[in-house]
Amino acid sequence: MADSGGIQQGSPAIGAAGLVPAAPGAGGTEGSGAAGGSARIAVKKAQLRSSPRPKKLEKLGVYSSCKAEGACKCNGWKSQNPPPTPPQTDQQSNAVNLQEPCRSCSHTLGDHVTHLENVSEEEMNRLLGIVLDVEYLYTCVHKEEDADTKQVYFSLFKLLRKSILQMGKPMLEAQESPPFEKPSIEQGVNNFVQYKFSHLPSKERQTIMELAKMFLNQINYWQLETPSQRRQRVPNDDAAGYKANYTRWLCYCNVPQFCDSLPRYETTQIFGRTLLRSVFTVMRKQLLEQARQEKDKLPPEKRTLILTHFPKFLSMLEEEVYSHSSPIWSQDFLAGAAGGQIPIHTVISAPPVARPLYYSTSPVSVDPSTCGSVSPARKTASVLETNPVGEKRKPTEPLHHEENKRPRVVGDIPMDLINEVMATITDPAAIPETSLLSAHSARDEAARMEERRGVIEFHVIGNSLNQKPNKRILMWLVGLQNVFSHQLPRMPKEYITRLVFDPKHKTLSLIKDGRVIGGICFRMFPSQGFTEIVFCAVTSNEQVKGYGTHLMNHLKEYHIKHEILNFLTYADEYAIGYFKKQGFSKDIKVPKAKYVGYIKDYEGATLMGCELNPSIPYTEFSVIIKKQKEIIKKLIERKQAQIRKVYPGLSCFKDGVRQIPIESIPGIRETGWKPVGKGKELKDPDQLYSTLKTILQHVKSHQNAWPFMEPVKKTEAPGYYQVIRFPMDLKTMSERLKSRYYTTRKLFMADMQRIFTNCREYNPPESEYYKCANLLEKFFYTKIKEAGLIEK
Numbered sequence: 001m002a003d004s005g006g007i008q009q010g011s012p013a014i015g016a017a018g019l020v021p022a023a024p025g026a027g028g029t030e031g032s033g034a035a036g037g038s039a040r041i042a043v044k045k046a047q048l049r050s051s052p053r054p055k056k057l058e059k060l061g062v063y064s065s066c067k068a069e070g071a072c073k074c075n076g077w078k079s080q081n082p083p084p085t086p087p088q089t090d091q092q093s094n095a096v097n098l099q100e101p102c103r104s105c106s107h108t109l110g111d112h113v114t115h116l117e118n119v120s121e122e123e124m125n126r127l128l129g130i131v132l133d134v135e136y137l138y139t140c141v142h143k144e145e146d147a148d149t150k151q152v153y154f155s156l157f158k159l160l161r162k163s164i165l166q167m168g169k170p171m172l173e174a175q176e177s178p179p180f181e182k183p184s185i186e187q188g189v190n191n192f193v194q195y196k197f198s199h200l201p202s203k204e205r206q207t208i209m210e211l212a213k214m215f216l217n218q219i220n221y222w223q224l225e226t227p228s229q230r231r232q233r234v235p236n237d238d239a240a241g242y243k244a245n246y247t248r249w250l251c252y253c254n255v256p257q258f259c260d261s262l263p264r265y266e267t268t269q270i271f272g273r274t275l276l277r278s279v280f281t282v283m284r285k286q287l288l289e290q291a292r293q294e295k296d297k298l299p300p301e302k303r304t305l306i307l308t309h310f311p312k313f314l315s316m317l318e319e320e321v322y323s324h325s326s327p328i329w330s331q332d333f334l335a336g337a338a339g340g341q342i343p344i345h346t347v348i349s350a351p352p353v354a355r356p357l358y359y360s361t362s363p364v365s366v367d368p369s370t371c372g373s374v375s376p377a378r379k380t381a382s383v384l385e386t387n388p389v390g391e392k393r394k395p396t397e398p399l400h401h402e403e404n405k406r407p408r409v410v411g412d413i414p415m416d417l418i419n420e421v422m423a424t425i426t427d428p429a430a431i432p433e434t435s436l437l438s439a440h441s442a443r444d445e446a447a448r449m450e451e452r453r454g455v456i457e458f459h460v461i462g463n464s465l466n467q468k469p470n471k472r473i474l475m476w477l478v479g480l481q482n483v484f485s486h487q488l489p490r491m492p493k494e495y496i497t498r499l500v501f502d503p504k505h506k507t508l509s510l511i512k513d514g515r516v517i518g519g520i521c522f523r524m525f526p527s528q529g530f531t532e533i534v535f536c537a538v539t540s541n542e543q544v545k546g547y548g549t550h551l552m553n554h555l556k557e558y559h560i561k562h563e564i565l566n567f568l569t570y571a572d573e574y575a576i577g578y579f580k581k582q583g584f585s586k587d588i589k590v591p592k593a594k595y596v597g598y599i600k601d602y603e604g605a606t607l608m609g610c611e612l613n614p615s616i617p618y619t620e621f622s623v624i625i626k627k628q629k630e631i632i633k634k635l636i637e638r639k640q641a642q643i644r645k646v647y648p649g650l651s652c653f654k655d656g657v658r659q660i661p662i663e664s665i666p667g668i669r670e671t672g673w674k675p676v677g678k679g680k681e682l683k684d685p686d687q688l689y690s691t692l693k694t695i696l697q698h699v700k701s702h703q704n705a706w707p708f709m710e711p712v713k714k715t716e717a718p719g720y721y722q723v724i725r726f727p728m729d730l731k732t733m734s735e736r737l738k739s740r741y742y743t744t745r746k747l748f749m750a751d752m753q754r755i756f757t758n759c760r761e762y763n764p765p766e767s768e769y770y771k772c773a774n775l776l777e778k779f780f781y782t783k784i785k786e787a788g789l790i791e792k
Contacts, residue, residue, distance in 0.1 A: 041258055045132050049125045054096035056124055061112040063131055063164045066105050074105035075165070077112040115167070126261075127164055133259035134160045146226045148243065152250045160261065170262055172251055178265050180248060181272030183329060188273060189216060191328035192320055203719050207305075211313045216268045219276070222283060224249055230278075237278070245275050273321065273329050280321050281455060284314050289541075308764050315446055322453050421634045444622060447550035455512065456547070458554045462506040476509050477501060479516030487537035490572075499534055508555050510538065510547055517542045520555050524564060528594045530609075531559060533569035536578075544766065552582045553618040565612040566590050570605035584608040645670075658743060685743070692737055692748050695783045699752070700730050702779050704772040708755050723762055728754040745789045752780055 048059060061077035079100065098110040116124065137157040144150040163170045183191065189212050197208045225233070227243040249267060256264030267275075288311055295307055320326040327333055450456045461473050477500055484496045499505050500521055510518040518538030524531045533555075538547045559565070566589060571579050588609040599607075617624070647666035662668060699705055710731045712720050721727065728751050742748040759773035784790050 041132060041136060045129055048128050048132065052096075053121075053124075054098065056128060057098070057113045057116060058096045058109060059131055060116060060124070060127055060164070061109050063134065063161065064112045064115070065165055066102070066107050066112050067114045068105075068107040068111040072105050072107055072111075074102060074107065074112075076104075077109050078103040119167075123167075127167065130160050130164050130170070130261040133261045134164065136259060137255075146228060148227050148246065149250065152247055153255070156251065156255055156259070156262070160259070163261075172262075174248075174251075178248075178252055178270035179272070180245070180270055181274055182331065183333070184269050184272050185219060185276050186216060186266070186268040188276070188320075188328050189268075189317070191333045192317055195320075195328050195333075196316065201719070201722060204722075207309075207719075208313070211310055214310070215314070215317070218283065218287065219279070220253075220267050222267070222279060223254075224279065225282070233282075241274065242278055245271065245278070249275070276321055280318060281453075284318065287314070304763070304767055308766055312764070315449070319449055322449075417635070417638075418631070421631050421638075444546040444549040444553060444619075447546040448619070448623075451550070456517075457511045458551070459509050459511060460506055460558060461509055463501045463503050465503055476511070476516050477507070480507050480509055480519045480521070483516060483518060483539050484521070484535045484537050487539065488535060491535075496535065505534065508551060508558065510551055512542070518547055518551060520551055522555070524559075524562070525595075525598055526562070526564060528590075528598055529564065530566035530568050530590050530595060531564050532595075532599045533567055534600070536569075536575070548578060549582065550619070553621065556612050556618040560612055560614045560618075565614065567610040567612070568595055568599055569608055570600070570602040571608050572602075572605050576606060576608070579608050579610075582610065584610040685740070688742070688745070689737070689740065691787050691789070692742055692745070695748075695780070695787060696730070696733060696737060698783050699776065699780055700734075702776055704775045704779075705730065707759070707769050707772050708776070717762075720762060724758045726754060727758060728752075730755070745784075749784065749789075753777075 048056070051059075058077075063076050065076070066072035066074040096109075098113075099108050101108055102112065119127075134157060137153055137160065141150055141153045141157060144153055159170055159172070162168075193205075193208055193212050197205055200208070224246055227239060227246055230237065230242055231239055249271070252263070252265045252270060253267045256262040291306055291310070295303060298306055320328050447456065451458070459476070461476055463474075463477060481493075481497050481500045484491070484500065485493045488496065500507060505521055505523045507519045507521045509516055519535075520533060521535040522531050522533045536548070536551070538551070555567075559567075567584070568588070568590060569579065569584070571584070586606060586608055588607060589611045590609060612618075645667065650660070650665070652660060662673075700709065708730050711727060711729045712724075714721065733748075733751050733755075736742060736751070737748075742751075756773045756777045759769055763769040763773075781790075
């Protein structure tokens, strides 16, 4: 690996994580219990190895066959006076008598250990370690309830027992030996970091390395679900393949963590993509849930890293794990990377990890009753109709717009150039991936990936009074009623129930793991040309994942197929923001005569509408926009290479000139710049100073101004000044105002705007800082307009 030499296991970042593997047969994965079991085994081994030699012989004799003449078949010495159970700690241990007869064959203890007379102390200590491992596995066999796991424990028990009898080293007999798949998980994650982030500066690359180390550490100490548990959760999975990997994991990774007489391997070093695919979804879900639950315990400066950057890191890795064409799993990846053939475009600006995450490693509990998930390829027959919601509209479907045959006009980009640029954009090696911390990543990107893998499904369902009830549909309708009632507490439950089960209403339901987690209830009015959206909600623990946006996009696709191109809804004060993001506005396109008397009125709510464009594939819209941006970027780069020109610098400021018109800057008009609308420019310097001072005081007093009061400290956000070249803050603006720096309103507005722009460039859109910047910016321009500095 370039720069770092790869992600090495056992580094301080991982070792300090505090994660302790669960003991086999311990019946759980609590760190404290597992640590106690592991520590007790280590203490027992240390005590036994420090015992006098006769005591060691007595312990080994229990597991040694009798060597007396006459071909005795006794396979272990048994004391005539076995110790009490439990042993009495205050009782002095009796002296060992090698002449004490065996309770089974009557031969002496010495007859059982004659083969150990000339054995070195080191070899005896090794055998004693195996003895304690045998006793521990014997306990595991009797405590374990899962049949597959019990069988593996018993096989390892017999293997170690045989090793003591033969005085050999335990060797697992298997058709394959580690590693079981190449490249390994560790190598794949190394390749992922190289593929996405190799261009970064050392500090920012180190941040990604720490995130990768945390992830690898989670896998090494992750407790795999048993094959029977997995069959209940994923009935259509490759059960035989998973069972084989589960058995290997127990033998080579899990049990050796406690039975150190067995050779131990790291999970990430001997398993590859197959095992990672089987655990990634469940593991990611629990890690993020654990992070959300413990967010209040995290230091404020670490919340963004753990709650925002780590989830996005997992999302980007998830796409590579499940992609059929990802280069990181290729054996030839390193050769390609060394040759510089993989361009990297991602920009990372996260602070480095100060301390690793601490997560519970137990798998998510699965309710067998919720495992009836339906594959998108096998759509459930609705009581009303079969609605293949997940299917995309075919490109060959006719679009009802004459604009699709629009003639080309002067100024259009030549098609040859478009095709040439498209070829580079389509090439996977040339596609810049969405930045891990990008402020412009699509809201529905994660949801779209989950749908593609079958994690979530969309179904249009409804009740019927004419057809035989479908049990699954009725269960989903009940689930929708519960989601709407819980998320819309101000709406009467009886009213919600009546509309959800009303045959005239339908609901686009979002299904995850066989249960309803969200939906949009609507009623179609084909004769009037619109649909009324009645309820829209996603259960609280599944929000902020892009499900709401993806739900609405599927609803738009469904209505385009049914040739209804207008939505109407009454949105309360909490829902207006969501509907605005989905393209709704207060400017209603449907004539009032069309909807009056049809749509339900709600007091205190705002009527909003959305007009659909049948030319837009809404579920893939963000992907198309992303590709269009890349095309424009490539075209701009080509154009710049053709017309790039360096203009002479401005020397007039050395002669005492304080300011010049923007249009007089050499080359400014050649870039395409045009003068913006003019506002009121205050001529009196004192009046300008007084106005700007009042506005600045209002801004500093605003409740969302706290992140911008002082310059960003390097200790709080390392790497900030490598990303933000021109920092600005309210304290600096106050000093500039006091020194009469702001001779025009434009200088003042430019500095204030830079605060908001810098914030949005460095922080992800989900962060609190990003939201503060948006709200404060809106407030600032309100005050500017009130002061008459810009036109209203």
